[in-house]
Amino acid sequence: MRSEKICQNAQYTFKYNSSMGRHGWLRLTPAYSVRLVEEILSDLEYSPQCVLEPFSGTGTTELVCANKGVSSFALEINPFLVWLGNAKLKMYSSQKIEEFLRVAEFIAEKIESYTPSELPPIYNIHRWWGKAQADFLAKLKTAIKTVEDNEMQQLLAVAFCRIVIELSNAAFNHVSTSFKETDDSIFSIEVGKDTFLSVCNMVACGASMQPLVSSKVIHHDARSIPEQYNGTYDTVITSPPYPNRISYIRELRPYMYWTDFLETSDQASELDWQTIGGTWGKATSLLSTWESEGSLPHYVYDIAKQIASADNKSAGLMANYVMKYFEDMRLHLSAVYNGLKSKGKVFYIIGNSNFYGVTVPAERIYVDLMRDIGFDKPEYRIVRKRNCNKQLYEFVVTAQKA
Numbered sequence: 364m365r366s367e368k369i370c371q372n373a374q375y376t377f378k379y380n381s382s383m384g385r386h387g388w389l390r391l392t393p394a395y396s397v398r399l400v401e402e403i404l405s406d407l408e409y410s411p412q413c414v415l416e417p418f419s420g421t422g423t424t425e426l427v428c429a430n431k432g433v434s435s436f437a438l439e440i441n442p443f444l445v446w447l448g449n450a451k452l453k454m455y456s457s458q459k460i461e462e463f464l465r466v467a468e469f470i471a472e473k474i475e476s477y478t479p480s481e482l483p484p485i486y487n488i489h490r491w492w493g494k495a496q497a498d499f500l501a502k503l504k505t506a507i508k509t510v511e512d513n514e515m516q517q518l519l520a521v522a523f524c525r526i527v528i529e530l531s532n533a534a535f536n537h538v539s540t541s542f543k544e545t546d547d548s549i550f551s552i553e554v555g556k557d558t559f560l561s562v563c564n565m566v567a568c569g570a571s572m573q574p575l576v577s578s579k580v581i582h583h584d585a586r587s588i589p590e591q592y593n594g595t596y597d598t599v600i601t602s603p604p605y606p607n608r609i610s611y612i613r614e615l616r617p618y619m620y621w622t623d624f625l626e627t628s629d630q631a632s633e634l635d636w637q638t639i640g641g642t643w644g645k646a647t648s649l650l651s652t653w654e655s656e657g658s659l660p661h662y663v664y665d666i667a668k669q670i671a672s673a674d675n676k677s678a679g680l681m682a683n684y685v686m687k688y689f690e691d692m693r694l695h696l697s698a699v700y701n702g703l704k705s706k707g708k709v710f711y712i713i714g715n716s717n718f719y720g721v722t723v724p725a726e727r728i729y730v731d732l733m734r735d736i737g738f739d740k741p742e743y744r745i746v747r748k749r750n751c752n753k754q755l756y757e758f759v760v761t762a763q764k765a
């Protein structure tokens with residue numbers, strides 16, 4: 364069978380990612396562990412009818428569910444991630460996958476004949492991609508735009524995003540982006556073509572591993588649940604943003620600009636403000652005048668006061684950040700509770716955080732918020748210790764609806 368051949372022949376060297384199928388298409392910092400979702404699903408003492416993932420990110424939860432034949436749907440606020448999640452969940456026929464590889468070869472062969480698209484408006488772009496690499500990407504972008512078939516264009520766009528990383532001087536997957544020295548001499552059109560074709564093979568290999576059931580990602584703010592989905596789900600498995608100031612928009616900017624999901628820095632900044640836990644760009648000034656609704660357990664406000672009194676010019680801002688994060692999560696948890704079927708269970712993978720030596724015990728706050736909202740038996744357990752600091756852990760917080 365062609366699909367098996369694609370897998371065996373995949374020359375792509377990222378063996379681990381390839382073996383992860385579609386999960387390995389684009390590994391982004393927000394992604395959590397496939398195994399964790401599999402374990403949660405297999406430990407359930409009931410067969411879930413429908414799983415909700417309210418913070419889809421790269422689509423891990425719903426792809427695991429779809430691969431196991433479990434119905435699910437997901438919400439996500441970032442349109443780029445909505446697109447990526449849906450591309451990962453699609454069923455691609457083997458004929459379509461073969462066509463995709465043929466088109467990829469055609470594009471690689473003709474790459475020099477395409478007029479380069481305009482470079483994305485990324486500040487100091489040649490720190491990210493040397494001139495030759497950026498020109499290659501700009502030609503590839505034009506080439507992909509000429510493909511009319513939607514599904515094929517989607518697979519090519521996934522490969523394109525991967526190439527955007529492969530050809531970059533930036534060290535991705537790190538909170539503070541760092542850059543290697545640009546060395547144009549190690550890049551040639553031939554290297555670009557080979558990388559592109561290897562990535563397309565890896566994407567084709569994942570595409571040939573079809574999910575057992577369909578699922579979808581809906582563009583929606585998880586502070587509410589779309590009306591028509593209330594009462595449809597009996598399980599929630601998710602990892603929301605942590606209260607640790609990681610900005611997914613900041614990290615995803617390169618892909619979002621290259622794929623035209625972002626056109627200006629104002630758009631990036633506006634989107635970051637809409638996300639739970641966004642503190643980047645415009646969010647910084649909006650947070651400074653933000654006012655609390657007072658809907659949290661009062662020890663959370665005591666923690667915020669301790670943060671605010673730290674000897675740091677951003678201390679007040681960080682205190683507002685923490686309060687707003689949990690007030691937003693309270694809105695979200697209430698909405699989830701209202702739409703959850705009776706006896707349904709929720710699983711939140713979250714991390715605690717620390718500001719100027721003050722610990723924010725996210726696990727305890729989630730448990731208290733859930734109890735306050737009406738969930739039964741909220742509790743947490745440690746999943747793992749996070750490497751960077753001994754005091755930082757990842758937890759799973761669980762609860763049930765009576």
Ligand SMILES: C[S@@+](CC[C@H](N)C(=O)[O-])C[C@H]1O[C@@H](n2cnc3c(N)ncnc32)[C@H](O)[C@@H]1O
Pocket residue numbers: 393394395396417418419420421422423424438439440441444583584585586601602603604605611637638639640
């Ligand atoms: C930790 S990541 C999720 C990771 C995901 N489990 C995965 O494996 O890729 C959190 C996600 O929540 C999204 N998000 C933040 N605020 C949101 C909101 N208000 N509504 C929906 N999604 C939101 C972010 O864009 C980000 O993709």
